[in-house]
Each structure stands twice: as C-alpha cells, then as structure tokens.
Amino acid sequence: MRLWAFDRLGAVTSQSFDIHENALMFISVVLGYLWMAPKDLGFDPTIYGEKGSRYVEITRDARPERYHLDDVIKRQRCVAGRATTCWEVHGDKSGQSFVVKDSWEYKERPEEGPLLKKVTDAGVKNGAEYHYHEIV
Structure with missing residues (x-):
C-alpha cells in the first residue's frame, strides 16, 4: 500500500x-x-452544512449574511490549478440570487475582487456586478 x-x-x-x-x-x-476532520480530507472549510442544505457566511457592512448554495453552475475539475467553481446561491434574508466564484488564489496574480469592484463603481454596463469578495 x-x-x-x-x-x-x-x-x-x-x-x-x-x-x-x-x-x-x-x-x-x-x-x-x-x-480525520472533513477539512483534512479536502473538503472546503468555508462551506457549511445544516439540514441537508449547504451555505457560505460572510460579514458585509458589519452584518453577517448567509447564502445558500443552490447548484453548481460550472466546476473546473483538476488536481493542480485554481479549481474554480461557480455556484448559484440565494440570500438567506433577501432571497436574491447571486453567483459565487470560489477558487484557489495564486499570490503572483492580481486579486479579482478589487478589479471587479472598480469596474462596478465606474458604472460599466453588461458585466458582472461586484457584491463582495474575501481571501480565506
């Protein structure tokens, strides 16, 4: 073995x-x-489960928010690389739908969150709208 x-x-x-x-x-x-704990087996420690539902939690504007993972839109399956996964989610309180992009970060690449925020703040049309980003 x-x-x-x-x-x-x-x-x-x-x-x-x-x-x-x-x-x-x-x-x-x-x-x-x-x-072994699920994290040690390779499960994402930022995704929580409760009563058959999976969700992520963020703190935005000093308030906690919960987003339920509804479905995988696209997953890049790979052993080495960023392993990008896009999730369709809905807000716990608002019910509004969002897309969460979850990927591993390489330090030598610029962060996507601040770039997307800059584009959203500039009022660029027909692009993804910035909501929140976090490096875990």
Whole structure:
C-alpha cells in the first residue's frame, strides 16, 4: 500500500508497505482516515452544512449574511490549478440570487475582487456586478 496526498500545488507520497506483513500500519491508516476532520480530507472549510442544505457566511457592512448554495453552475475539475467553481446561491434574508466564484488564489496574480469592484463603481454596463469578495 502507498498513501498519496494531493493539494493545489502537487502531491506527496509515502513509502510503500505490505499490508499483510504490517497489519498494524494498515489498521492505523484506515482508522486515521476514518477519524480525520472533513477539512483534512479536502473538503472546503468555508462551506457549511445544516439540514441537508449547504451555505457560505460572510460579514458585509458589519452584518453577517448567509447564502445558500443552490447548484453548481460550472466546476473546473483538476488536481493542480485554481479549481474554480461557480455556484448559484440565494440570500438567506433577501432571497436574491447571486453567483459565487470560489477558487484557489495564486499570490503572483492580481486579486479579482478589487478589479471587479472598480469596474462596478465606474458604472460599466453588461458585466458582472461586484457584491463582495474575501481571501480565506
């Protein structure tokens, strides 16, 4: 058996071992994965779940807001890269629909949020309207 761990930058692997000769190691591995927190298994820690619903929370203008994830619009499936996912969401209180773009950030690229805010503040028509952004 050999274990692999992947993230947006690449992969790390363990030394291989024979599960028949080292049963204790095999049991430790299985139990380790069973006891891992969802974040450690690769689930997004900024997406919460409650009663079969998933949502994200933000604080805008010093007030907390909750947006329920309705559906995936587009997901870029990849092992390495930004793994961009666009979600259709609706506000908890307003019911208004939005699109949330969730992706990994590369520090050498400019942030998209401030650029989109600048375009929205300038009154550019027929483009995405800025609502909020956050680096987690």
